[in-house]
Structures are given as structure tokens and as C-alpha cells.
Amino acid sequence: MKFGRELASQMVPEWQGAYMDYNNLKKLLKEILRFRQQNSLSDPMARTGSMRRRLTLSRAFSGLTNRYNNLKGGSPHKNEDEVILVGSVQQEGSENYQTMFLKLSDAGGEYELEFFKALDDEFNKVLKFYKEKVQEVKGEAEELSKQMDVLIALRIKVDKPGVVHKFASELNSRSSSGYSGPATVVASVNGVKPGQGMDAIQEVEMSSGGISGDEQIRTESQNKNASRFRPAQLDVLGQVMINVDPETPVSTLRNVIMSSKSDPSFSEEELRKVEEKLRQAFVEFYQQLRLLKSYCFLNMLAFSKIMKKYDKITSRNASKSYLEMVDKSYLGSSEEVNKLIERLEAAFIKHFTNGNHRKGMKSLKPKHKKERHRTTFFLGVFTGCSIALVAGIIVSIHAREILNHPGRGQYMDTIFPLYSLFGYIFLHMLMYGANTYFWKRFSVNYPFIFGFKPGTELGFREIFLVASGLSVLALAATLANLDMEMDQRTARFQMLTELVPLGLVAVVLLITFCPFNIIYLSSRFFLIRCAWHCMLAPLYKVTMPDFFLADQLTSQIQAIRCIQFYICYYIWGDFTARSTTFVQSKTFEIFYICVAIVPFWSRVLQCLRRLFEEKNISHGFNSLKYFSTVAALILRTIYDLRRGSFWRILAASSSGFTTIYNTYWDIVIDWGLMQRNSKNPWLRDKLLVSNKAVYFIAIVVNILLRLVWMQLVLDIQEAPFLHRKAMVALVACLEILRRGIWNFFRFDDAYINILQSLIQCCFDLRINVKLSYDRGRLENEHLNNVGKYRAFKHVPLPFHYTDDKIM
Known part of the structure; x- marks a missing residue:
């Protein structure tokens, strides 16, 4: 399968406008190839006219080429074998990459200049979209982390109410000694600061029996990790409201009269509903991260493919310089999505599948429909x-x-x-x-539009x-009815x-x-x-x-x-x-x-x-x-x-x-x-x-x-x-x-x-x-x-903070 078709089949339909326009760049390369084929058969007068046109374009783009002396990462010194210089410039508060084509005087140089201009536009488009989506998922990871704070506190409150009194004095003593921080149970792991997404979450493990019966081991463990971990702040339960009731006619009428958000009742049924909602939110957020990772990979591959095509058509060696820039850019060097995926997997397996890695990954990965x-x-x-x-x-x-x-x-x-x-x-x-x-033939994602369960x-x-x-049922019944009506034996x-x-x-x-x-x-x-x-x-x-x-x-x-x-x-x-x-x-x-x-x-x-x-x-x-x-x-x-x-x-x-x-x-x-x-x-x-x-x-x-x-x-x-x-x-x-x-x-x-x-x-x-x-x-x-370039479902979160300062 050609890469263009493969890209179209694997891209997220809702994001197709944000992908690199591979087909358009291929058309520009075909124009370069067509010019080179025609130029080899043209007469001297045609070549003279082509040279005149190139000089005109050179003067028209002189302002653009002169600007590359100030490009960040670009060098004013160039070798004769160099084809392009790639650097970044600040435009309207954002960093854009621009390519200076050094062979404009060659035959067909204006076509190649147009190609690199379109290539830069596509790369800057992809880079801007990717940055915005990464910032968006980081914010959502922070929100999920806050939701987990409350869930862990709610688990302790519901499953182990006696733990509340044991931790109360410790929390007060730490607060008075200067141990302060946001209302979070997200610990610092692998050099990542608390609050930066899906870190490993330290809590009292309710699923494994809560606090250990060996008081000495528990005390030593707490003293050893006092600088790393902080216990769940149970007072966060007093700063949230909860909404886990499914929408029904009764709840709709009640919401008209009063707020749909209520104070936690600390019941096991409420805990079960909260866990189910957060579990679904984790799964959907994981799918979003997978889509974003796939988006980055496909676009990186697309830029590699198109530059290799350019080298093949023009017999130049420009792909190395351009792909080095792509690798060093935010698109190629950022590891934030991968880290978020790793931390989310660890948190989900720990808190929703009781440490069962196989079960957790089976729940997180999307279920594909099998053709029978x-x-x-x-x-x-x-x-x-x-x-x-x-x-x-x-x-x-x-x-x-x-x-x-x-x-x-x-x-x-x-x-x-x-x-x-x-x-x-x-x-x-x-x-x-x-x-x-x-709908399927024209890439309309109707399962997502209708909200069908995946698979x-x-x-x-x-x-x-x-x-x-x-x-078959209806026609058989019709024929049987006709026979029984007309047949004398069944009259x-x-x-x-x-x-x-x-x-x-x-x-x-x-x-x-x-x-x-x-x-x-x-x-x-x-x-x-x-x-x-x-x-x-x-x-x-x-x-x-x-x-x-x-x-x-x-x-x-x-x-x-x-x-x-x-x-x-x-x-x-x-x-x-x-x-x-x-x-x-x-x-x-x-x-x-x-x-x-x-x-x-x-x-x-x-x-x-x-x-x-x-x-x-x-x-x-x-x-x-x-x-x-x-x-x-x-x-x-x-x-x-x-x-x-x-x-x-x-x-x-x-x-x-x-x-x-x-x-x-x-x-x-x-x-x-x-x-x-x-x-x-x-x-x-x-x-x-x-x-x-x-x-x-x-x-x-x-x-x-x-x-x-x-x-x-x-x-x-x-x-x-x-x-x-x-x-x-x-x-x-x-x-x-x-x-x-x-x-x-x-x-x-x-x-x-x-x-x-x-x-x-x-x-x-x-x-x-x-x-x-x-x-x-x-x-x-x-x-x-x-409508916001989201190709995944939004799951309403169960907890709503009443104190804006916590957010």
C-alpha cells in the first residue's frame, strides 16, 4: 500500500485537517519532476526564458532569503553541497520554522522553493496543533489527579473510618511544622513534581487490607519515606460536591428545583459509582493519549517519506538537514505524552485493577470489532x-x-x-x-458520533x-397466511x-x-x-x-x-x-x-x-x-x-x-x-x-x-x-x-x-x-x-471543587 493511502487510513478522522497534507506536497514534487523532464528536452531559448523567470523570483524572494541570517539555528556560512538551511523565527509570540533554499539559481529552483514553503507551512501547522493538544492533556491529567485525591480520601473514609482519626494528628503536626502543599496525594516519582499529571499515587492500600498490622514496620516505612510521600488529606472531602446520579426524569425534575451536585454521603454505593466514573474517565483519557502519540508518529513518518521523495526526484541530499530539524523540534523530542501514558498505566493498574497488570492493560486498550x-x-x-x-x-x-x-x-x-x-x-x-x-466509505466516524460502546x-x-x-420471517408468514387462506384443507x-x-x-x-x-x-x-x-x-x-x-x-x-x-x-x-x-x-x-x-x-x-x-x-x-x-x-x-x-x-x-x-x-x-x-x-x-x-x-x-x-x-x-x-x-x-x-x-x-x-x-x-x-x-x-478536535468521549467527572483556590 502506498504511504498516502496508509496515512489516510490510519489518521484520526476528526483530526484530518491537522495532519500533514501529504498529497498536496506530492503534487508539488510531481511539478518539479515534470519540469525537470521537460527542461531536458527544451531548446536554448526556453532555458533563457526560464533563467529570466528565476531571476525575477529571486528578486521577489530576496527579503525572505535575507531574513535567514537571523534565524535561530541557521548558519550564515554554508558549504557548496548544502541545499537548505533550516531555522526558527519568532512570529506573533510563537516559534515557527522556516527553510532557506540555497539553490534558487538552478533550473526549476522556483518550484523547489515553493515546495519548501509549503513544507514549512505544513510542519508549523502540525507543530502548533501538537503543542496545543499536549498542553490540553497535561491540564486534563492534572484534573484527573485532583479527582484521584478525593477518591482515595473517600475510600479511606468509607472502607476504613478508623484510619481518619489516626492520620488527623499527623496531618496537623505536619501542617504546623511547615509541611504544606496542595490538596493532593500525587507523590513525586522519577523526578516529576507533584501535580504534573498521572504520577504514582501513594495511599493507604484499601484493596490489600489497609494499614499493616505490624506497627513497627509501618512506622519505619513512614519515617523512611516521609520526604517522598504525603498521606491523603481527608479534609479535601469537605471541599467537594459530588454528582454520580444518572439522569432520570426524577433527577431532571429535582435538578430544576435544586442543584444536581450534592454533598458526599460516604456510602459504599456512592463510592462504587465514583470509581466507575473515574475508571471510565481514565480509559477515555488513555485513548486520547494513544491518539496523540499516533498523530506524532504518523506525521514524523510523513515528513521523512516526503523528504526522501524530494531527494530521489532532485538527486539532492536535503532530507538529512530537514529531518534533523524535525527530530530536534518539539514534535520529535517531546516525551511528555509517553511519560503521561506510563504514569497513567501505573496509576490505573494500582487503583482500579488491584495491581493486576494484564487486567489493567486489557481494560485500557481499545476493543476492536472483529469481522466474522x-x-x-x-x-x-x-x-x-x-x-x-x-x-x-x-x-x-x-x-x-x-x-x-x-x-x-x-x-x-x-x-x-x-x-x-x-x-x-x-x-x-x-x-x-x-x-x-x-459513512464508513467517506470516513465519517459514526460510531463516535452516536456514542456507541467501542466494538x-x-x-x-x-x-x-x-x-x-x-x-425471511415476514415473507414466510405472508406465504403461510396465503396458503392457509386459499387452501381448502386449512380453511x-x-x-x-x-x-x-x-x-x-x-x-x-x-x-x-x-x-x-x-x-x-x-x-x-x-x-x-x-x-x-x-x-x-x-x-x-x-x-x-x-x-x-x-x-x-x-x-x-x-x-x-x-x-x-x-x-x-x-x-x-x-x-x-x-x-x-x-x-x-x-x-x-x-x-x-x-x-x-x-x-x-x-x-x-x-x-x-x-x-x-x-x-x-x-x-x-x-x-x-x-x-x-x-x-x-x-x-x-x-x-x-x-x-x-x-x-x-x-x-x-x-x-x-x-x-x-x-x-x-x-x-x-x-x-x-x-x-x-x-x-x-x-x-x-x-x-x-x-x-x-x-x-x-x-x-x-x-x-x-x-x-x-x-x-x-x-x-x-x-x-x-x-x-x-x-x-x-x-x-x-x-x-x-x-x-x-x-x-x-x-x-x-x-x-x-x-x-x-x-x-x-x-x-x-x-x-x-x-x-x-x-x-x-x-x-x-x-x-x-x-468540535474541539476531540476524537474521544468526554466523561463528566464526579467531584466538583467548591473552593476555587484548590483548583
């Missing part, structure tokens, strides 16, 4: 079975002339809605699987496997015939709520939890998975109405006689309207909560968008049930306004397109998909699919070859397709704008980015981390 061949195998099996079942249903329909059967209308009104539910779910899963495939996210193969398995089993769809629902629900670790337990429960949060909005904090699922449910209105039909058909109606008289009831009509607006109303409440928490007016406009959709949906449903010119006018006008509002929001706000002044006219400055036609096609398709509601007000509800229920199902499927398209471009835009805002924040580049309510800063804490 059986997934592909069963996907092929289920897909083949689904195709065979579809063929069987088609043959059965035509062979028995079911379309011309007198009971066709009754069958479509009763049985078809029962089975169409699974068709909607299957199609939505199919679109989501396609979304994950394209548990479903790839497109797993999603297609579940979808194909569901299709007497009317009860069994009608219970087939209900049995299918029972199987699907049993699999969904199965507590055993089968069929992707983590993903199933993740989906259930998000659905529960949507149902109880706005009592839960709005996170990315919650609002995303609520948006998906807004495209599953007919599926929700099918669930209502299931309940009424098997409880209210007489399913043995296929009686659907309940649909004429006023109560059914009311619920028919109410269940359809539940997903939109959930989004309204989510937007209002975000408006209350973030004070961003964009969320208010977004809530109005969903509220207008609720009104349009109610009026369309009333017209479908009541008919009449009055209801038609109201339905058409409200739906027209909502369509314009939603279309604008989709294309301009969610997708970030239709920007006249962008580099790509009417699109965005940055595009994940290189083919611009794809975006224009998506815009047109989105507008057309937004207008499918017009078939209702135009009374196009039943085609000559389609039943009314089939037409409704077709329209619902088109909406699901539109949602699948929206999903990809929604995250395409969000991801691009995240990266743009990051570059603008970290490198002060003037990028004209229009950040909307969800773009560049999506609503959960994970995407807020991405």
Missing part, C-alpha cells in the same frame, strides 16, 4: 431465502388469481396493514445499512443481516390463520427485549433506551442518538398506525371474522390522529429543552418547523377521514407551507447547501463526495419526495392496478427513502462543518462557515468534543 465470516455467510443465506419467498408469493398470487378474488378488498383492508408493518421496518433498516456503508457498533453487514432475517382453521401476524409480532418483540447476550444485545438495548428517552422527552437530556431516532420515527407514521391497527384488530375487533368495523368509531379516529403526531411532538419537546439549556434561538425555529408539521398532518388526516372542500383547502395550504419550511431546513440548514458564495457554487466549500452532481440530484429528489402528500389532496389514492392501502404503503416507502437520503447528507454536512470549525478555531483560518443549530456543534457532548 459467518455474518457474510448468513447474510447470503437469508438474502437467497428472501428472494425465493418473494418469488413464491408472486407465483401463488398469479396461480390462484388472488388479485381477481372477491375477497381481495377485505384482505387488503385487514391482513395487508398487518404485514406492511414489517415492510416499513425492513426498508428503513436497509436504508440505515446503506447509510453506514457510505459493539453494527456495521452495514450486520444491519443487512438483521434486515434479511426479518424479511377450517380460521383462528390459526388470523393469528399468524400476531405470532410474528410476538417473535420480533421477544427477540428485541431478550435479556440474553444473543443477536446484538448491546445494540438492541441501546435502541430501547433511546426510544424510551424519546417517549419521555423533555425529561431526559437531548443527545445525538435520541434526536436522531426521533427524526427517524417521523418518517414511520404509517408503521406506527399499523401498530395501532394491530392492537384494535386483535382486542377491539373480531379478528376471527376479519371485522374492521372499529375503524368507523370516533375513538379510533382520534387515536389515528394522535399516534401519528407523537414523533413530531417528541421533536418539538426536544428542541424546546435545547432552547432552554443552550439559549440558541435556532432550536426555537426548529421546534416551530415540527409544530407546523403536526398541524399539517392533523389537517391532512381529517381531510382523509371527512373529505370536503373546506378540509381540502386547509390541508393543502398547511401542507404547502410546511413543505416549503421543511425543504428549506433540509437543504440550507441541515445539509448546508445553496450557498452562492462558496467555492462550489450553490453547494458548500467542502464536500465529502467529489461528484457535485450527487448533491444537486439529492436536492431535486428531496423536493419531489416532500411533495408526495399531494396525492391525497388531488384524490390520487387508488391506481387501476393498486389498492388504496397499497398506495398508502407506497407513499410511506417513498418517505422512508427520503429519510435515508437525508441521513447521509445530514452527517456529510455535519462532519464537514465540524472539521471547518475546528480548523478555524485552532489555526485562525478565515473560513466562512455558517454554523446552524446542529451543524458544527451537534447536540450531544460527543460532538461538542469533535
